[in-house]
Amino acid sequence: MSQVAENLRGFLARVESTKYKTGEDHLGKEFQEIKNRAAAFRQDSNYSTEIGGCQENLKKNRYKDILPFDETRVPVTLLAEETGSDYINASFIQGVDKQPRYIATQGPLSQTVVDFWRMIWQYNVKVIVMACREVEQGKRKCERYWPLDQETVQYGAFTVSAVSKDIVNPEVVFRNLRVMFQEEVRDVGHFQYIAWPDRGIPDSYACFLEMIQLVRQHQGQHKAPMCVHCSAGCGRTGVICTVEYIQCLLHKQTVPSDFSIFELVMEMRRQRPSAVQTKEQYDFLYHAITEMFEKQLKENHNYENLKLNKVPFYDDVASLRVPKRTQTHNRRKDPNLCVSLPPTQSDMNNTYAVVNKKPAAQRAPPGSKTLDTRSPISSHVQYDNVRPCSTLSMPVDSLYSAVVPKSNRTSTCVTPSNTKSISSSYSLAGNSTPPDVASIEYSQVNVPSTAKSLDGYEIVTDPSKGRMPATISGGIGFNCRIGKPKGPREPPAEWSR
Known part of the structure; x- marks a missing residue:
């Protein structure tokens, strides 16, 4: 048993031990502790938000209480001389290799759509993950920054075209966007989760985890960060970043023995305010990670059995094998064999x-x-x-x-x-x-x-001689005769009436 598998089982055992404790909301207490510790960041100078809160940048924030930390904010210097500012409400979040893996940002406003595409182009973003709809509960949650099907739209100096659109599953839509800036063209993948209500949780764990898997595959070995946003860029965005981070741990086989979702969410909040914003989202995070770990352990178990038994994992492969003849009879010594001469x-x-x-x-x-x-x-x-x-x-x-x-x-x-x-x-x-x-x-x-x-x-021409009885199995043998076909027969007399 590998050490990583042992660490996964240890985490699942800890979750199971606290799951059925009567009269105690263990996850609720954990999340409340996260909120209490994050509230102390406001008194710490290392978590200043002065740049986002200055007068000239206030109009670029969708929510006045969700501002990026100065230390982790994403500066946009491309075409900054024309816009007069390098500010956008976005934060860097580190990945497994301690390098910026995610850009957690708010849904663009009508006046920040160009800034959004400036950021995408400057940091060579290949994947955008959107966890909201444009309008939710009658309120505008995000400005549409992409063209409709087979359409081309100009956003400042950027020309964006919709190349294709695919329905990944009932809750996820994928679009392939083509962006052109100063004669250079790039393709950007756009994933949108359309069944995730604000401050709520997705309807399906399977659809959500499938999207995370596809996002990681589309990102591949691309070193630039992926862009993740919802409306405020904190609650749903934090859940996506956390799950994708843990999936990278599984892929690299680096899940530690003291793995803790609590500590991981705290690390996210040190880089983006209010990441994983509600207790329901925190509970959903636990369930999604539990399901992911159980699936990984099942795949590891099947792989270990395959190596141990040295047999194909798929049943139909066995039918392709040709058995080797490892034992032959001495036909000269056995008087019951029909053929006595051994073949050359x-x-x-x-x-x-x-x-x-x-x-x-x-x-x-x-x-x-x-x-x-x-x-x-x-x-x-x-x-x-x-x-x-x-x-x-x-x-x-x-x-x-x-x-x-x-x-x-x-x-x-x-x-x-x-x-x-x-x-x-x-x-x-x-x-x-x-x-x-x-x-x-x-x-x-x-x-x-x-x-x-x-x-x-x-x-002897008697066909009854030498035939093998029907009860004898194991091959046709040499005592089986096939009669000569009799040819066409006359139809029954009843047919001519």
Whole structure:
């Protein structure tokens, strides 16, 4: 078990231990402690908000009580000489690598839309995450700063075009925006969560976590910060930044043993005022992180089982495997095997022979005549469909047509005493060494229907002989005959009425 998995289980165990304590709102007490500590920031000079609160910048703030800290604010110097100010209500928030990972900002006002695009272009932002609607409960929460479908809008010196729009899930919309400034063009991804009420929580954990995953994938290895905003840029924005931060910890396998959502939210609030603004949002954060950790542990468990068992994780992969033949029977020693001659190495490479043992009910009774398994030709003859015969009248042409050219064949019949004729006939074909007759594949030997016997045994035409019983399983064997198709039949007499 990895250390990270142990840390995840430790966190889940701590959450479970406080979840069912009767008469005690553990999360409520934690969030109240966060608010109390954050209120003390106002008395600390390190958390000054003088720049955002000065007279010339007050009109750029959507809410007068949500101002960025001077130490973490985002200065916008691009085209500052034309606007006369580098201020925007936005704050840097560090990521896992202690570098600015997020720009937490308010929803743009009508007079700050150009400032918003100045900030996006100056910091080379690739992903924008919007956690609100333009109008909520009859109040304007954010000015629309993007064009409608297949539209191009000019925002100051920036030309923004809507390239595409996709519905990721019932609660998330993705837009691909193309921004042009001074002949340079960049693509910006825009995620909007449309089902998150102000000061409330999303309707679905799954849709929310899917959006966070897509945001991280779209950001990729891009070093510039992503822009996250809602209406005030604190409550819903803080939840998104916190969850994406924890997802980065999971991706980098750096979740500490003392992992604490309380401390993480406090760190967010040291960089952006009122990040994770309500107790409901704090509770939602706990549930979302718990679900994320449980999913990660399940994936780790499946991966560990895959490494331990060394079998494919997907069931359908097993059907692609070809089993290796690791065990062979000694056919010369087993009297119950239908085929007694072991195949050569070349035969094994070319064909697979299905060998079945004869059932006890069909074994020949003692004293009955059996096939001489030492005969080089007998391995190609049905065991139950032969009986002794004095002569064999099958031409050599039909026996080894795949070996000897037709012009060099003889009409000598095969008997136990004239196998030399086969050797001499084979020599006429230009070969120095006669073939082993037993190695000739049965499919290459064309036995005419007029042949009465083979190697001293007569072929019995009774189709009931030598068939494998239907109860025998494990392959078709050599005792299975396929009858000749009977062809079309006349329709029943009832059809002609």
